[in-house]
Amino acid sequence: MSSSSPAQAPSPAIVFDTLQAYQRSVALRGAIDLDLFTAIAEGNTSLSKIAARIKASEKGTRVLCDFLTMLGLLSKPSSGEYGLTPDSAAFLVRHSPAYMGTMANFLMNPQVAGLLEDITAVIRHGGALPSDHGALEPEHPMWVEFARSMAPMMQMPAEAIAKLFAGDTKPIKVLDISAGHGLFGIAFAKRNPSAAVVGVDWGNVLEVAKENAAKAGVSDRYSTIPGSAFEVDFGSGYDIVLIPNFLHHFDAATNEKLLRKVHAALAPDGIAITPEFIPNEDRISPERDAMFSMQMLGTPAGDAYTFSELEKMFRNAGFTRNELRELAPFPQRLVVSQK
Amino acid sequence: MSSSSPAQAPSPAIVFDTLQAYQRSVALRGAIDLDLFTAIAEGNTSLSKIAARIKASEKGTRVLCDFLTMLGLLSKPSSGEYGLTPDSAAFLVRHSPAYMGTMANFLMNPQVAGLLEDITAVIRHGGALPSDHGALEPEHPMWVEFARSMAPMMQMPAEAIAKLFAGDTKPIKVLDISAGHGLFGIAFAKRNPSAAVVGVDWGNVLEVAKENAAKAGVSDRYSTIPGSAFEVDFGSGYDIVLIPNFLHHFDAATNEKLLRKVHAALAPDGIAITPEFIPNEDRISPERDAMFSMQMLGTPAGDAYTFSELEKMFRNAGFTRNELRELAPFPQRLVVSQK
Numbered sequence: 001m002s003s004s005s006p007a008q009a010p011s012p013a014i015v016f017d018t019l020q021a022y023q024r025s026v027a028l029r030g031a032i033d034l035d036l037f038t039a040i041a042e043g044n045t046s047l048s049k050i051a052a053r054i055k056a057s058e059k060g061t062r063v064l065c066d067f068l069t070m071l072g073l074l075s076k077p078s079s080g081e082y083g084l085t086p087d088s089a090a091f092l093v094r095h096s097p098a099y100m101g102t103m104a105n106f107l108m109n110p111q112v113a114g115l116l117e118d119i120t121a122v123i124r125h126g127g128a129l130p131s132d133h134g135a136l137e138p139e140h141p142m143w144v145e146f147a148r149s150m151a152p153m154m155q156m157p158a159e160a161i162a163k164l165f166a167g168d169t170k171p172i173k174v175l176d177i178s179a180g181h182g183l184f185g186i187a188f189a190k191r192n193p194s195a196a197v198v199g200v201d202w203g204n205v206l207e208v209a210k211e212n213a214a215k216a217g218v219s220d221r222y223s224t225i226p227g228s229a230f231e232v233d234f235g236s237g238y239d240i241v242l243i244p245n246f247l248h249h250f251d252a253a254t255n256e257k258l259l260r261k262v263h264a265a266l267a268p269d270g271i272a273i274t275p276e277f278i279p280n281e282d283r284i285s286p287e288r289d290a291m292f293s294m295q296m297l298g299t300p301a302g303d304a305y306t307f308s309e310l311e312k313m314f315r316n317a318g319f320t321r322n323e324l325r326e327l328a329p330f331p332q333r334l335v336v337s338q339k
Numbered sequence: 340m341s342s343s344s345p346a347q348a349p350s351p352a353i354v355f356d357t358l359q360a361y362q363r364s365v366a367l368r369g370a371i372d373l374d375l376f377t378a379i380a381e382g383n384t385s386l387s388k389i390a391a392r393i394k395a396s397e398k399g400t401r402v403l404c405d406f407l408t409m410l411g412l413l414s415k416p417s418s419g420e421y422g423l424t425p426d427s428a429a430f431l432v433r434h435s436p437a438y439m440g441t442m443a444n445f446l447m448n449p450q451v452a453g454l455l456e457d458i459t460a461v462i463r464h465g466g467a468l469p470s471d472h473g474a475l476e477p478e479h480p481m482w483v484e485f486a487r488s489m490a491p492m493m494q495m496p497a498e499a500i501a502k503l504f505a506g507d508t509k510p511i512k513v514l515d516i517s518a519g520h521g522l523f524g525i526a527f528a529k530r531n532p533s534a535a536v537v538g539v540d541w542g543n544v545l546e547v548a549k550e551n552a553a554k555a556g557v558s559d560r561y562s563t564i565p566g567s568a569f570e571v572d573f574g575s576g577y578d579i580v581l582i583p584n585f586l587h588h589f590d591a592a593t594n595e596k597l598l599r600k601v602h603a604a605l606a607p608d609g610i611a612i613t614p615e616f617i618p619n620e621d622r623i624s625p626e627r628d629a630m631f632s633m634q635m636l637g638t639p640a641g642d643a644y645t646f647s648e649l650e651k652m653f654r655n656a657g658f659t660r661n662e663l664r665e666l667a668p669f670p671q672r673l674v675v676s677q678k
Contacts, residue, residue, distance in 0.1 A: 010429035010430065014412065018364060022365070034459055034462060057462070059642070060461065064633075076621070076623055086349040087353050091354050124394065126399040153354075283405045293405065331355065
């Protein structure tokens with residue numbers, strides 16, 4: 001937000017605005033619940049038509065639409081008329097192939113958002129309090145919600161990674177650790193008809209991955225290993241092991257234990273591919289990656305690790321060479337590690 | 340947040356970032372609770388010293404400090420060292436005369452933040468649900484919290500308004516409606532030694548105003564009328580009636596009823612001064628004023644009214660002339676209304 005005060009004069013605006021920032025999340029969750037963006041996409045652009053379509057009061061609809069306009073999620077070409085922005089048209093209209101409204105189910109789930117509820121105690125302790133460790137328990141339903149809700153955000157980056165590493169027709173064996181929705185592994189199977197993919201995750205979560213493999217028409221080359229990635233037998237001879245958004249939940253020693261298992265499961269010229277939120281060494285850029293460390297403070301010992309921290313874990317686990325790859329325009333980056 | 344995608348390509352970043360925006364409010368509340376800014380002001384600028392001073396883990400302190408740096412509330416001159424910004428030095432260090440950390444107590448109070456908890460139902464209904472109307476009940480303790488917590492944000496604007504309208508020594512009678520902390524009226528009494536000020540609010544809230552009048556040394560010219568502004572007898576012959584941040588809680592008809600009482604209480608050449616969040620007619624600027632309508636959606640029938648809406652209420656109540664005045668650099672504006 002801009003301030004009209006001279007550059008030298010401190011302004012309390014930033015304090016007020018930051019303490020009110022939660023309203024942005026709340027408003028978007030409400031708009032997604034009411035399917036507001038779909039209503040506008042259907043041609044309801046006047047306040048009265050939008051309100052009628054979403055079955056809401058005109059006043060509430062007006063306040064919500066104006067708020068979303070200020071957030072950059074709607075346009076307001078004239079008084080009382082609203083339009084979609086390119087972003088909301090692509091990601092928040094229910095019949096869009098890239099619909100991401102489900103993300104609100106996970107990111108604003110009380111189990112996720114609530115991790116930071118007792119923020120003062122969490123900062124003191126340096127992580128989730130012992131009473132909050134539930135999400136890392138076996139078969140926790142939060143990860144089924146994750147697999148169903150966050151898949152849309154991962155679809156495009158998964159395809160971009162497969163394009164880089166899946167090859168064309170050469171037979172490859174791919175292991176997808178903490179597969180979740182399964183999209184990272186499935187993208188390899190879709191791109192390379194000779195790829196065989198194995199997903200590892202809790203049994204209840206793998207049901208979602210199997211559904212997605214069936215939808216993608218690759219069920220015959222998609223198998224699963226249910227259980228803890230720290231305990232199950234991965235098998236061996238994999239050309240590629242995917243470790244998407246998993247290491248950020250654990251401390252370095254725990255990750256090294258997992259990475260030694262990954263190293264052993266890889267073929268001699270195999271690689272591990274790790275899509276992650278990876279802050280720069282200054283830990284304050286890129287903002288989205290660096291800010292993810294606050295979310296991870298809600299876990300017992302996780303973090304958004306820098307490349308040098310990840311590199312050390314991979315090296316300690318026996319990997320010879322690690323490379324940081326950008327995945328722009330997607331908001332994550334990759335570590336590519338040679339066995 | 341910046342995006343590295345080309346301008347044409349839609350990016351899901353805005354959806355992800357908006358759904359995570361609540362973490363900004365949570366993080367600042369945590370930093371205020373831990374008195375982090377005061378610790379840094381005392382000369383603790385290294386991570387280890389800050390953590391020791393606020394009695395928190397180094398990891399939690401590091402994540403919090405980096406997050407606040409990205410929000411613009413800290414600087415990070417070098418790795419592991421942090422500094423205050425001009426804004427955090429002025430408003431978030433406990434011994435600063437303009438300390439505003441108490442604002443978190445009100446703005447993130449469950450009674451305030453919780454107004455929007457069931458956002459979907461609130462938008463449908465166009466305001467707070469009947470079960471949530473408690474804050475407008477007589478003597479609700481939320482307004483004592485308001486009076487204690489929000490006073491620091493109002494100190495400077497109150498003094499700026501008094502400078503404009505209190506005169507020097509000419510005897511004036513001032514009525515301060517919904518006085519709360521009392522600072523608006525007290526500023527008139529401080530500036531003009533011949534000003535007599537009457538504060539109206541619930542009895543429990545007026546105790547805070549009386550404390551502040553005593554601290555300002557103006558108790559002998561500060562009197563109170565406890566009760567509902569809609570019901571008590573204001574008296575008459577006032578030169579100035581202040582109506583700070585009150586009209587936004589009610590619908591237009593209710594406000595007109597109040598404003599007729601105000602009109603009757605004013606001397607023939609008296610004026611009403613109304614500091615408010617006043618959006619422009621487009622309702623999407625200035626952002627802070629316009630966004631306030633979302634907060635007010637949590638009330639039964641309140642709103643952030645435009646100048647034309649406020650002008651109509653004042654005109655219907657008998658006022659002859661209304662003027663919109665900027666109060667920059669403070670984040671509110673004034674309506675000045677001639678009897």
